Amino acid sequence: MAHAHESSKKRIWIVLIMLTLITTVEVALGIVKPPYLHLTSILGTSPLNWIFIILTLVKAYYITWAFMHMEGEKKWLRRSVVWTAVFLICYLVTLLLIEGGYLYSTLAPLVKW
Amino acid sequence: MEVNIAIPSDSKETWNGGGVKPFGASYGKMMMWFFIVSDALTFSGFLAAYGLTRFKFIDSWPIADEVFTHFPGLHGVHAPMYYVALMTFILIVSSVTMVLAVDAGHEMKQKKVAWYMFATIIFGIIFVGSQAWEWKNFISGSYGSVKTADGKILQFVKEGHQIALSDFVVNKRTDERVQHTKYNGLWFEKEETISTYSIAQIKEAYQSNSEIQIRSELIDLETKQKVILSREEGLAQLSKTKLVVEGANLEVNEYGNTIFADFFFFITGFHGFHVFSGIIINIIVFFNVIIGTYERRGHYEMVEKVGLYWHFVDLVWVFVFTFFYLV
Numbered sequence: 001m002a003h004a005h006e007s008s009k010k011r012i013w014i015v016l017i018m019l020t021l022i023t024t025v026e027v028a029l030g031i032v033k034p035p036y037l038h039l040t041s042i043l044g045t046s047p048l049n050w051i052f053i054i055l056t057l058v059k060a061y062y063i064t065w066a067f068m069h070m071e072g073e074k075k076w077l078r079r080s081v082v083w084t085a086v087f088l089i090c091y092l093v094t095l096l097l098i099e100g101g102y103l104y105s106t107l108a109p110l111v112k113w
Numbered sequence: 114m115e116v117n118i119a120i121p122s123d124s125k126e127t128w129n130g131g132g133v134k135p136f137g138a139s140y141g142k143m144m145m146w147f148f149i150v151s152d153a154l155t156f157s158g159f160l161a162a163y164g165l166t167r168f169k170f171i172d173s174w175p176i177a178d179e180v181f182t183h184f185p186g187l188h189g190v191h192a193p194m195y196y197v198a199l200m201t202f203i204l205i206v207s208s209v210t211m212v213l214a215v216d217a218g219h220e221m222k223q224k225k226v227a228w229y230m231f232a233t234i235i236f237g238i239i240f241v242g243s244q245a246w247e248w249k250n251f252i253s254g255s256y257g258s259v260k261t262a263d264g265k266i267l268q269f270v271k272e273g274h275q276i277a278l279s280d281f282v283v284n285k286r287t288d289e290r291v292q293h294t295k296y297n298g299l300w301f302e303k304e305e306t307i308s309t310y311s312i313a314q315i316k317e318a319y320q321s322n323s324e325i326q327i328r329s330e331l332i333d334l335e336t337k338q339k340v341i342l343s344r345e346e347g348l349a350q351l352s353k354t355k356l357v358v359e360g361a362n363l364e365v366n367e368y369g370n371t372i373f374a375d376f377f378f379f380i381t382g383f384h385g386f387h388v389f390s391g392i393i394i395n396i397i398v399f400f401n402v403i404i405g406t407y408e409r410r411g412h413y414e415m416v417e418k419v420g421l422y423w424h425f426v427d428l429v430w431v432f433v434f435t436f437f438y439l440v
Contacts, residue, residue, distance in 0.1 A: 008216055016209045020202060027198040030178065030439045039337060049440045056435040060428055067212045067424045069417075077136035081146050089157045096161040100168025108172060112263075113331045113340075 015066040022055050145418045149425045152387075156429050159383065160436055163376045173330040175369035176339065177438050179275065183250045197438050200243045201430065204388075207236030208427040215420045218413025223402060226416060230399040233423065237392040244385045251377065254360030257308075258367040259315060261353040266369050268328045269319075270341055278359070281325050282310045282318040308357035316351055327351060330369050377437070384433055387426050394419050 029037070029048060037048040065071045070078055135143055167174050178193030185196070214229035257278035258268045269276050288311045291297065293304035319325050327347035331340045342350060358367045366374035398419045407413045 009213070012209060012212050012216070016205065019205050023198060023201050023205070026435070026439060027194050030194050039335070045440075052435050052439045056431055059431045063208065063424055063428045063431065067208050067427070068421055069215075074137040077138055077143065077146065080136070081150055085150050085153050088154055089161075092154075092157060093161045093164065096165040097168055100165035100171075103165070103169040104171050107169065113265075113329065 011066060015062050018062055019059055022059055026052060026055055139414060141418055142414065142421070145421045149421065152425065153429070156380075156383070156432070159376075159380050160432060163380065163436065166372055166376065170370055170372075172332050172334070173369065174332070175330075175373050176332075176337075179339075180251070180368045181247070181438060182255070183247075185246070194438060196243070196247065197434060200240060200247075201434050203236055203240050203243065204427050204430050207233050207240065208424050210236065211420045211423045215413070215417050218407070218416045221408070221413070223405065223408050226407075226413060227399065227402045230395060230402055230416070234392055234395050234399060237388055237395065237423075241385060241388050241392065244381060244388075248378075248381070251374070252360050252362070254358075254367045256367060257357065257359040259312070259351065259354045260356040260358050260365060261350060262355045263353065265350070266330055266358065266367065267347075267350055267354070268339075268367070270326050270328045271324050273341070275328065276325075278310055278315065278357070281322055282315055284314075286310055287314050308359055310357060312354050312357060315357065316354070319351055320348065380433060380437065384426070384429055387429065391419075391423050391426050394422065 029051065033048065037051070038046055040047060042050065064082075070082070133140065138146070181197060182191050182193050183196060184190065184192040210229045210232040214226050214233060217225035217229060255277065256268060256275050258266050260266055269278070269281065271281070286309060290307055290311065292307050293299075293302070295301075295303070298304075319327075323344065326344065327342045327350060328339045329342055329350070332338070333340050356365065358365050360367060361374040361377075363371075363375055363378065365371060368374065398415055401407060401415065402413075407415055
């Protein structure tokens with residue numbers, strides 16, 4: 001538990017600045033919504049959405065690694081937590097989103113606007 | 114080599130696995146991690162269900178920055194997202210004070226740990242309070258809309274911007290309909306709150322003001338904006354009105370799909386409940402720090418464990434923020 005906490009304060013502040021910056025960028029993009037990012041499509045959704053998702057994952061990385069101190073844990077504790085969660089979440093999300101798309105394609109033609 | 118089996122020990126050791134440290138972490142800390150994994154799966158189940166439903170109604174889902182537009186002190190100003198951004202920042206700051214508490218715990222500085230825990234609790238309370246305010250705005254609504262017999266929400270716009278019912282319907286409710294309460298009616302029967310205006314009155318106001326248009330739930334996939342109906346189409350839709358909707362509950366809301374509000378209440382509510390329990394646990398640990406429990410124990414690992422939970426709550430919010438407000 002006593003590992004390397006001499007430099008951890010500096011790292012904490014750097015991570016705070018990073019998280020704040022990322023959130024600011026996200027909110028700014030969300031308000032401006034540049035048409036070339038918002039109205040175009042790449043890999044099933046707009047580039048803007050991909051930017052949001054990637055930035056979110058970057059934030060998640062910083063919170064888990066720096067704040068929750070995952071970087072200081074033993075390799076296999078880290079893997080048993082991260083791999084399990086990442087695999088199951090990807091699996092669940094993939095199946096449900098495919099199902100959601102199918103429901104849309106089946107039900108939407110029946111809705112009269 | 115450490116062997117990961119439980120070793121019989123006296124009862125004092127029961128809660129830390131007999132001193133065995135699988136993965137080099139104490140038993141309690143490892144179990145906190147595994148609890149977090151399972152809780153993360155619960156939240157991702159909710160968010161994935163939200164994703165499924167949104168994909169199912171991809172052509173009519175409410176647009177978040179048209180729903181969450183309030184900021185404290187700014188009345189009538191269209192301020193999408195600023196408030197949630199502020200909430201996110203507050204939660205991140207509370208995470209930082211938490212991690213500073215853990216850090217001070219490593220250095221065995223009791224006073225510092227107590228102060229940082231205190232700050233964390235305060236920021237947590239501010240966050241939950243902000244969420245309550247957000248709920249209040251969501252529930253009371255700001256524009257009002259009508260719902261047609263075939264279940265569609267119609268909103269009113271003027272020059273492309275959404276306007277409230279009170280902006281174009283003049284006078285008070287004209288059909289003299291009064292709220293049924295137990296004092297003026299049957300004491301054993303209740304009535305849902307009646308709307309500010311009657312359906313006929315809204316229709317009349319729409320017809321008499323040619324600047325007002327109706328916005329449907331349908332999204333134009335080219336512009337990603339809600340479709341605004343022509344005056345004639347709007348009147349045709351408006352004639353099918355069966356309900357005036359102001360605000361939101363679990364059955365109907367002025368923003369669009371019913372299930373949108375349901376997910377909002379459920380997911381942010383479940384997260385808010387996590388924050389609330391986090392605050393309670395933080396308070397317990399805070400008092401333990403003050404009375405010197407961990408000083409006597411010789412380490413501040415409890416602060417570290419509750420810290421893990423607190424950071425996890427922050428982590429979940431980062432995802433809720435993205436998928437509810439941004440994407």
